[in-house]
Each structure stands twice: as structure tokens, then as C-alpha cells.
Amino acid sequence: MISSDLATQQAQLQGKSSQEVLAWGLAEFGNQISLASSFGAEDMVLTDMLAEIQPDAKIFTLDTGRLPVETYDLIAKVQKKYPQLQIQIMFPQAEAVQKMVQTKGINLFYESVENRKFCCHLRKIEPLTRALVGLNAWITGIRRDQTSSRNDMQVLEQDKEVYKLNPLIDWKEVQVWDYIRSRGIPYNLLHDQNYPSIGCAPCTRAIATDEDPRAGRWWWEMDNKECGLHVNAEGKLVPAKSAP
Secondary structure, eight states, X not given: OOSSOHHHHHHHHTTOOHHHHHHHHHHHHGGGEXXXXXXXXXXXHHHHHHHHHOTTOEEEEEOOSOOOHHHHHHHHHHHHHSTTSEEEEXXXXXXXXXXXXXXHOTTGGGTOHHHHHHHHIIIIIHHHHHHTTTOSEEEOOOOGGGOGGGTTXXXXXXXXXXXXXXXXXXXXXXXXXXXXXXXXXOOOGGGGGTOSSOOOGGGBOOOOTTSOTTXXXXXXXXXXXXXXXXXXXXOOOOOOOOOO
């Protein structure tokens, strides 16, 4: 638990560098804080910063079973470049996924929003819930300008007893890529093919230059560009409800 109330701590973290925010989080939460990484560009920035501040810091990632091969290739590169980092790979419950596929089809997510959220729930939300067990805080690569639903998110937020630390909340995309290129950090090669936001392979596409950065996620849906990991203005975790 943080040593002061949330509002006071938010104010104290304002204006601090991302490295200072990370260092504060590591000192405040000790072994009970972990970076939640999808190995996107922002997560690679945070991975590099963490490795420099605390080489054996914790990272967890959600392997949904439907990730692009480029994402798996990047995970392997990260494991070699930062061998001391404690990278935990979380998988969905095999029986639940098998039942879903058998009853609703392999690509059920294209059929309805309800089906898509159900798939996200089994492959992402449930494993995330398990990953957070034993943690007091998690770190994310959220930036305010990624999507309108993240405009009001803060550098430090709270969902019940778990805190969320967003060290890059005020960064712009150009800052992310300047950092990556200046330090020679590996990144997902799909970014070079106009994939600014990368999730599961069947649910992610390249975008046009004039599209919103999240337009390539669940593009067949009208306006829902979140899976349930980060949804409301307060940044609280709101898991998608399972379909019947």
C-alpha cells in the first residue's frame, strides 16, 4: 500500500520522469509490482527502463494462443537481451478455451460483440486476474492520446486493492519511437507495417495513415476498441462478462 492517500500521491508524481515514476513504484511496492506487457512499443520502452533500474524486475504477459508470430519472435529477443528479468507468461485455461471453440467456433469473435468479449474474457481477462494475484500494483504502457477512453487516466490509479502505475501516460508516440531508436531496443516488426496497436492476429489489422491508432483492433465493430483490460475513465479494471 502507498504511504499517502491516492490524490496526494498522484500530485507528487506529476512532473516526474518515467524513470522516476518507475523507481518510485519499485521502491513503494517491492516484489509486489509487475509490468503487464503485450510487447508493444510502449511496453518495450518500459522493459528497457525497468532492466536499467532493477535488472530482475517482474514482467507478465498474456499468451492468448492467437498471437502473431512476430510477437513470439520479440518475446524470444527480449528474453535474450534482458536475461535477468523475471518474465511470466500467462496462458488461458485450456478446458475453457476448448469448450468455447467447440461450441461457438474457432473464429467466434467475428459473429457478435458478445462472442468477441467472451473470447477476450477467457483468453485475456481471466489470465490477467490470475497474474495479479499476490501483486499490490501493476505497470502499464497506457498513454492518454492512444484513444479517447484513456483521456482521463492518471499516472497512478487504483482498482480496489491493486494500484495501476502508468509511467508513460503523458508521452506522445514520437517520444516512444525516439527512445526505442536511440537505444537500439527490439520491437515488434509489425509496427513497420502500420500496426500501431497489436493484439491477437485475427483481431488486429494494419491501419491507414489517417486512421485512429486503435482502428486496427476489432475493426468490424463500430466503436468498441477495448477488450476489458483498460476501459473506463478512472482506469478501473472492468472484466468483460462471459457469454452464456
